Amino acid sequence: MATVTFxxxxxxxxxxxxxxxxxxxxxxxxxxxxxxVGPSGCGKSTSxxxxxxxxxxxxxxxxxxxxxxxxxxxKDRDIAMVFxxxxxxxxxxxxxxxxxxxxIAGVSKEExxxxxREAAKLLDLEExxxxxxxxxxxxxxxxxxxxxxxxxxxxxxxxxxxLSNLDAKLRVQTRTQIASLTRRLGVTTVxxxxxxxxxxxxxxxxxVLKDGVLQQVDTPRAxxxxxxxxxxxxxxxxxxxxxxxxxxTDGGVQFGGMTYPVPRDLLGxxxxxxxxxxxxxxxxxxxxxxxxxxxxxxxxEELGADAYVYGHTEFDxxxxxxxxxxxxxxxxxxxxxxxxxxxxxHVHLFDTQTGLRLGExxxxxxxxxxxxxxxPVEAGKTAD
Amino acid sequence: MKASRTKERxxxxxxxxxxxLYALFPVVSIMATSFKLPSELTSGKFLPSSWTGSNYEQILxxxxxxxxxxSLRNSIGIALIATFIAVVLATLCAYAIARLDFPGKKxxxxxxxxxxxxxxxxxxxxxxxxxxxxxxxxxxxGLIIPYLSLTLPxxxxxxxxxxRQIPWELEQAAxxxxxxxxxxxxxxxxxxxxxxxxxxxxxxxxxxxxxxVYGISLTSTEAARPVPxxxxxxxxxxxxxxxxxxxxxxxxIVTIPIVLLVLLFQRQIVSGLTQGAVKG
Numbered sequence: 001m002a003t004v005t006f007x008x009x010x011x012x013x014x015x016x017x018x019x020x021x022x023x024x025x026x027x028x029x030x031x032x033x034x035x036x037v038g039p040s041g042c043g044k045s046t047s048x049x050x051x052x053x054x055x056x057x058x059x060x061x062x063x064x065x066x067x068x069x070x071x072x073x074x075k076d077r078d079i080a081m082v083f084x085x086x087x088x089x090x091x092x093x094x095x096x097x098x099x100x101x102x103x104i105a106g107v108s109k110e111e112x113x114x115x116x117r118e119a120a121k122l123l124d125l126e127e128x129x130x131x132x133x134x135x136x137x138x139x140x141x142x143x144x145x146x147x148x149x150x151x152x153x154x155x156x157x158x159x160x161x162x163l164s165n166l167d168a169k170l171r172v173q174t175r176t177q178i179a180s181l182t183r184r185l186g187v188t189t190v191x192x193x194x195x196x197x198x199x200x201x202x203x204x205x206x207x208v209l210k211d212g213v214l215q216q217v218d219t220p221r222a223x224x225x226x227x228x229x230x231x232x233x234x235x236x237x238x239x240x241x242x243x244x245x246x247x248x249t250d251g252g253v254q255f256g257g258m259t260y261p262v263p264r265d266l267l268g269x270x271x272x273x274x275x276x277x278x279x280x281x282x283x284x285x286x287x288x289x290x291x292x293x294x295x296x297x298x299x300x301e302e303l304g305a306d307a308y309v310y311g312h313t314e315f316d317x318x319x320x321x322x323x324x325x326x327x328x329x330x331x332x333x334x335x336x337x338x339x340x341x342x343x344x345x346h347v348h349l350f351d352t353q354t355g356l357r358l359g360e361x362x363x364x365x366x367x368x369x370x371x372x373x374x375x376p377v378e379a380g381k382t383a384d
Numbered sequence: 385m386k387a388s389r390t391k392e393r394x395x396x397x398x399x400x401x402x403x404x405l406y407a408l409f410p411v412v413s414i415m416a417t418s419f420k421l422p423s424e425l426t427s428g429k430f431l432p433s434s435w436t437g438s439n440y441e442q443i444l445x446x447x448x449x450x451x452x453x454x455s456l457r458n459s460i461g462i463a464l465i466a467t468f469i470a471v472v473l474a475t476l477c478a479y480a481i482a483r484l485d486f487p488g489k490k491x492x493x494x495x496x497x498x499x500x501x502x503x504x505x506x507x508x509x510x511x512x513x514x515x516x517x518x519x520x521x522x523x524x525x526g527l528i529i530p531y532l533s534l535t536l537p538x539x540x541x542x543x544x545x546x547x548r549q550i551p552w553e554l555e556q557a558a559x560x561x562x563x564x565x566x567x568x569x570x571x572x573x574x575x576x577x578x579x580x581x582x583x584x585x586x587x588x589x590x591x592x593x594x595x596x597v598y599g600i601s602l603t604s605t606e607a608a609r610p611v612p613x614x615x616x617x618x619x620x621x622x623x624x625x626x627x628x629x630x631x632x633x634x635x636x637i638v639t640i641p642i643v644l645l646v647l648l649f650q651r652q653i654v655s656g657l658t659q660g661a662v663k664g
Contacts (some may be wrong), residue, residue, distance in 0.1 A: 074559040087557035091575040100571075101561035148561070158560075299505050 003157040004028040004051065004188060008060035011046050011212075020046045022212040023060065024124065033182055033189045034217075035198055035203035039235070043212035044192045045160055045330055048123045051190060052081050052158050064155055080149035081158040085165065087140050088133040088148075095120075095129040098147045119151045122181070139170045146178065157182060157189040163198065175202060196236055201226070208232050210242035226348075230355040233278045233348055239308060239323045241278045244293075247316070248273055253349075255281040256293030256315075258341055262349065271353040278348035281308065295322045300331050307331035311338070411639070418632035425628050439633035448618055448630055454606040455614035457636070462524055462610060463592035466531035471585045473532075474539030475577075481540070481545035493544070500537035508601045515602055522604045530598045535588035542587065546580030582649050590642060611638045 006026040029075045036044040049055035051062055053074035061070045067079050086095050096103075098119060107115075120126045123143045132143055144161060149157055153299045162178070163171045172269045179202045182189045193199055194288040198207045199218040207217040208231070216228040227233035233241050246253040253260040253275055260277070267275065277367070287293075295311040309324040309332060324340060332338045349358040414432065418439050420432040427433070442597055481489055496609035498638040511530065513519070550573060558568035599613035609617075618627040 052556075052560055054559070074556070075562045075564060077560075081557070081560045083553050083557060085551065085553060087551065087553040087577075089554060089557075089572055102557070104558075104562045104567065148557075152561070260571060 002065035002188060003030050003063075004034075004156055004190065005063040006051075006060070009047075009050060009062050010059040011043070011050055012058045019058070019213065020212050021050065023072065024212075024214055025326065025383050026207060026214065026217060028188060028190065031188055033188045033191065033202060033204045035188065035199040035206045036192045036209060036217075037199035037206055037235075038209035040194055041211075042209040044194075044209050046212075047209070048160055048190060048192045049156050051075050051156070052079055057330075060217060064111065071331050078155045079158055080152045080154040080156075082145045082149050082160065082162045084161045086133075086145040086162075088141060088144055090133055093130050093132060094125060094136070094144050094147075097133065097144055098151045101148065101152045115151050115153075116147075120145045122150065124380065138166055139174065142174060142368050146181070150181075153187075155188065157191075159189065159191045161193055162191075163193070164195075171198075178202070200216055200236065206236075208235060210235075227278070228357050228359070230276055230278070230350045233350065237280060239281050239325070240286070241280050241348070242320070242322050243276055243278045244320055244349075245274045245316070245318065246277050248275055253277055255341060256313075256339070257290040258292055260342060260347065265348065266358050269358050270349075270351050274352045275358065276350040276352045276355075277342075277352065278285070279342040279346065281323045283343045283346035284322075284324040285343055286326075287339040287341040289339055292339035293322075294337055295324070295340055297332050297339050299336050300334050302328055303329060304328055309328060309338075399648040410603070414632045414635050418629060418636050422626065422629055422630055425626055427503075439629040440637075442630050443618075443634050448634075450606065451614055451617055452611075452634055455609050455611045456638070457548050458524070458608055458613075459593060459610040460641070462531065462608070463526050463589055465524070466528045466535060466592040467585055467589040469528070470532055470588045471581060474536055474543050474584065474588075475581060477540050478543035478547050479546045482550075483552065493541070496537040496540050497517075499533055504534070504597050508597055512601055521602060522608050524608055526602050527598060527608055527610065528600070531592040531595060534595065535591050537590070539584045539588050542584045543580055546584075547577065583629050586645055586649060589645065593638075593642065 004026075005028070006024045009021060009024045010019045011021040024043075024047055036047055038044050046055055050057050051064075053069065053072060057070050061068055063069065064077060064079070089100065092100065093117050095113075102112045102115060116129070117126070120129055123146060125140065125143055125147060128136060128140060128144075129218050133144065133298050136144065142165070145162065146202045159178070162218075163174055166174060175198060178191075179277055190201060193202075201224075203220060205219055208215040208223070216223060216232045218226075223232065223236050227236060227241075230243060234243055244255075246255060246260075248254075248267055248270065249259055251264065252259040253267075254260075255277070262275075290292055293313055295309075295313045297311040299310040301308040301310070305328050306325050307328045309322075309326055311322050311324070313320050313322055322340070326332070350356060351358055416431050417425070419435045419437070420427075421434070421436050421438065423433055424434075442448050456610040477492070480486070481493065488559070515526050552573075554572040554576070555568045558572040559565065563571060594612065595610070596612040599610040600616065603609040603613060611634065615631050618630045618634070
């Protein structure tokens with residue numbers, strides 16, 4: 001068990017101009033479950049592979065505990081990794097797969113069998129120990145890959161999209177299993193995914209990456225409530241936040257037929273004559289005619305308890321897709337026009353030019369470290 | 385539903401039987417001939433009226449013994465050595481092609497292909513002159529080297545294609561599991577690569593074993609003459625007697641090693657061993 005530190009770590013692939021990971025600074029606490037999330041090509045897998053030692057670090061350092069492992073080969077890092085495709089050894093039985101690392105490490109046969117059995121029990125794999133991987137289902141293979149990591153009792157677990165090959169139902173089930181298992185074992189875990197739902201449900205903290213640059217790292221709650229920039233705002237949350245470029249008026253921003261009040265000092269921070277206003281689908285409410293933004297309803301998805309309203313609006317020559325979440329019993333009709341406004345105190349304001357959040361310095365921005373969090377890591381653990 | 389499946393099966397059985405007949409007819413015909421007496425060769429019957437082992441006697445213990453046994457020894461030795469060298473070189477080459485990114489990768493593959501489509505008959509005469517000048521004529525290396533030019537291209541292509549299918553994530557998984565680079569290669573990759581290497585070795589052996597043009601052109605004595613070439617030197621008991629019976633017997637005998645090879649290694653050639661490594 002150990003902390004993990006990325007210290008200005010960068011990775012530049014030969015023959016490319018732009019680093020795949022650019023000056024990543026990240027401190028992961030002992031026993032923490034940290035999720036790296038971002039769209040494909042954002043450098044999350046590269047970051048993980050740098051930590052594993054499978055990818056060179058071109059600049060900066062990586063530390064596990066107090067040990068600088070930047071130039072340490074993978075085998076000496078005391079880490080265990082679960083690969084996206086599981087990478088089970090096809091010519092070995094499940095037991096041999098799980099015991100491979102111990103065998104390499106020279107652990108005696110009896111102890112090896114004992115530890116494999118323990119891990120198999122934990123993962124419900126006992127009856128499959130003699131099988132070859134090809135005789136297992138996808139979910140079982142995934143568990144063997146997990147077992148291979150657990151048996152090692154390593155300092156850090158690394159998981160590279162371990163659920164992406166499972167079907168939807170199994171994925172949800174395994175998601176909770178992995179989260180509870182790693183917490184029970186208390187091993188520091190770095191988990192890579194492109195699925196923001198996975199990120200939000202599993203992580204103690206979530207680090208959002210884009211184009212190799214860390215955008216924000218914070219607890220799922222804080223990430224949802226206080227996204228540090230437009231990208232995080234649009235990426236976290238499903239359906240995505242509505243983001244509108246609105247003209248600044250006296251004492252607020254022009255939201256359709258109404259003026260949404262914004263403190264003057266906040267508006268003063270913005271560059272240019274517009275600000276980007278973000279409002280989550282559930283924070284939109286119906287307004288009286290003309291006292292809000294006119295939205296033409298294209299599609300209504302009724303989910304029972306709620307209904308999602310997908311519509312669009314146009315102003316200043318731009319078209320915006322608007323999503324709203326409304327009570328399932330009284331949804332608007334497709335083809336109609338409704339007026340909406342944001343609920344008081346539930347909007348996010350961003351500088352249109354820089355994309356940064358207006359207002360106070362948000363915790364969890366790239367400069368912030370674990371200590372800056374107002375929500376302690378331990379609290380985050382129990383909260384979700 | 386059931387009827388259509390039965391119909392499909394019947395069709396398959398018919399096709400299989402036709403292919404088998406087509407492929408096995410020459411072999412059976414030669415085998416039948418090898419058991420015929422010289423007087424019966426032109427009888428026009430498919431099976432001998434009385435079976436005789438005299439042709440086998442002739443080549444194994446009789447007058448053609450020296451010619452046949454020494455050529456058999458040459459064939460086995462030369463084909464095995466050529467196969468071994470070709471597989472070792474091709475494994476290294478294909479590994480590099482499948483794993484590394486280096487300039488000239490395409491050139492190597494294309495060159496290998498170009499070499500293999502070069503007609504053998506057109507280089508055999510210059511090679512004959514060259515070999516005589518540098519003393520390789522009628523020696524084992526004198527055949528092993530041209531055989532490499534036949535076996536290497538196909539070995540490189542087969543192995544490169546095979547290596548590309550190996551999930552190299554396994555190597556990384558082994559490294560993360562604490563294995564050194566060499567251990568990762570030996571314990572995670574070699575077991576998966578073995579079937580491909582075996583298959584390639586067998587193909588290479590067939591090619592070297594079956595060659596006739598080089599064998600007849602680049603040898604002159606028992607020192608290096610392989611079986612396919614030696615068959616042409618068989619003579620009948622008198623000049624009026626055809627050696628067809630003896631040639632057939634020899635042909636059957638040289639087919640046996642090939643059949644044995646396939647039977648022995650068919651378990652290693654089992655493909656699909658890599659199934660289950662990745663999600664599948």
